[in-house]
Structure formats: structure tokens, C-alpha cells
Amino acid sequence: MIDQVDRELQEWVKSVVMGADVVLGPPRQLEGKHGVSLYLLALTNPPQAWMNRQPPIRIALRYFVATWAGDDEEEAHRLLGKLVLAAIKKHEYELDLAEVPAAMWAALGIAPRPTFTLCVPLPIERLEPVTRLVQGPLVMRGTPITSLYGIVLGPGDVPIAGASVELPALQLRNHTDTGGRFHFPTVPGEAGSTRLLVKAKGRVQNVTVEQPTSGREPLVIRFDSFEIK
The missing domain is CATH 3.30.70 (Alpha-Beta Plaits)
Structure with a gap:
């Protein structure tokens, strides 16, 4: 130039x-x-x-x-x-x-x-964005939204308090309460579209939500053991 x-x-x-x-x-x-x-x-x-x-x-x-x-x-x-x-x-x-x-x-x-x-x-060339012609009518597709309720249990189905529950795709994080429960008020509602990363006492689980949840029927996440192998 x-x-x-x-x-x-x-x-x-x-x-x-x-x-x-x-x-x-x-x-x-x-x-x-x-x-x-x-x-x-x-x-x-x-x-x-x-x-x-x-x-x-x-x-x-x-x-x-x-x-x-x-x-x-x-x-x-x-x-x-x-x-x-x-x-x-x-x-x-x-x-x-x-x-x-x-x-x-x-x-x-x-x-x-x-x-x-x-x-x-000093002229600086600007790259103009490529404009593509619309080939058909505009179609709006919405994504269903729901709430996610869950509970984290340890060996013997003992609730785990303070466990970290993350939604990596949405950059959201929550922690379980004294009863081991957690709640995300707004998540994608499509089956299989929500993935969780759960951390408790040095152990990690990847969980996929396969069906709707509610406060009465939460997603149950179990840790069978916290022993270090």
C-alpha cells in the first residue's frame, strides 16, 4: 500500500x-x-x-x-x-x-x-460483506424454552450440597443447595440439546438431558463413589 x-x-x-x-x-x-x-x-x-x-x-x-x-x-x-x-x-x-x-x-x-x-x-481497502440474494420466503424457526430442575446424589442417595453444575454451551453455572437441588430457569427445550457438566468432591460427570424436568420430577444425577482409583 x-x-x-x-x-x-x-x-x-x-x-x-x-x-x-x-x-x-x-x-x-x-x-x-x-x-x-x-x-x-x-x-x-x-x-x-x-x-x-x-x-x-x-x-x-x-x-x-x-x-x-x-x-x-x-x-x-x-x-x-x-x-x-x-x-x-x-x-x-x-x-x-x-x-x-x-x-x-x-x-x-x-x-x-x-x-x-x-x-x-494511506488508503486502506475495506472488504465489503458479500450480499446473497434471498432465494425464498423468510422462515422463522423458534427454539422451545423450558426450565431445568435437578438433584445431585452421592452414595446411598445422600444429597450433595455445593456441587457445581454447568451449562457450557450457555456459559451458565449453578451450585446445589443443602438438599442437593439445582435449578436453571431458562434452557433450550429440545430433547438432547442440553448438556451438563457436574463436579462434586473431585469427580466429574457429563450429563445429557433426555426428557423434560420439573420441581416434582427433577433430573437425578448420581455419583456412585468418591473413592480415588
Whole structure:
């Protein structure tokens, strides 16, 4: 994506200052020559002026723009002036005339000279969702809802208090009361569609609900032994 913006920016500069060399990279590459250097400084947040653009711009590329014309500084200034005026008229770009810090010149290894920074949008392709044609009338299918009552018993049919009862598919969990009972008020009503994970005293059981339950006829879950084998 960035390489595409590089090429488009180079072509735009060439159309403004025809006949001049346009290179990507640090400005000193053109020192003593005739042309324009475009140096990508950073990827940054888009300028405030772009906030309402459609589609929204999420990333901006900041290019450092400098011109050279051998020993002819007047010609270098002419090239720079043409680019500045063209950038002002090109609404897709944002011109930044802030002074370049001295540390930047030191890092680039060249003496300070007139330059400007250009913010260019980085287009990001959005994948449009695939819209499929409706081939028939809309059919609504409901899932029956019921309540689940159960009791957890240990050896000798002794109720187990504090056993953990989970519905993994619904991310629900309950614990048995002092009588070993538990209750989930809303679960799928289709036979075989409700699966439980029951944990008691270090033992685990997977249980599938095969028939309706009620407070009088709860699902009975038995642990025959808690001995460690």
C-alpha cells in the first residue's frame, strides 16, 4: 500500500516540476544535483482537517520534501515554490510548514535549507460483506424454552450440597443447595440439546438431558463413589 502512495506522489511531483529528478529517500541523495527528494518520515494519525472525510482516513504518511539545483539556490527555491503552491491546491494532501528541528538536520547530515512536510493519506481497502440474494420466503424457526430442575446424589442417595453444575454451551453455572437441588430457569427445550457438566468432591460427570424436568420430577444425577482409583 505504501509503495503505491510512493509512486503516486512521485508522479504528482513530476507533473508539477517537469524535467526534475524525483527520488525517495534522505535529502542528501540529491545534494549537488537537480531535483526533488521525498523522504518518508513517519506513519501518523490523520490531520484534524481529514476527520470528516468519507471514507474515513485512518493513517497518514508524512513526507519530508526538499529541492536541489546544484549550486543554483534560486532554481531550487523556484522548484520548492511551485510544489508549495500545487500542494495548497491539492485538497487530498495536507501541507505542514512547521520549522524543522535542528536535531532533524543533524540526523540527516545536511545544512538547514527551506523545506516542507506533506501529509498524504494511506488508503486502506475495506472488504465489503458479500450480499446473497434471498432465494425464498423468510422462515422463522423458534427454539422451545423450558426450565431445568435437578438433584445431585452421592452414595446411598445422600444429597450433595455445593456441587457445581454447568451449562457450557450457555456459559451458565449453578451450585446445589443443602438438599442437593439445582435449578436453571431458562434452557433450550429440545430433547438432547442440553448438556451438563457436574463436579462434586473431585469427580466429574457429563450429563445429557433426555426428557423434560420439573420441581416434582427433577433430573437425578448420581455419583456412585468418591473413592480415588
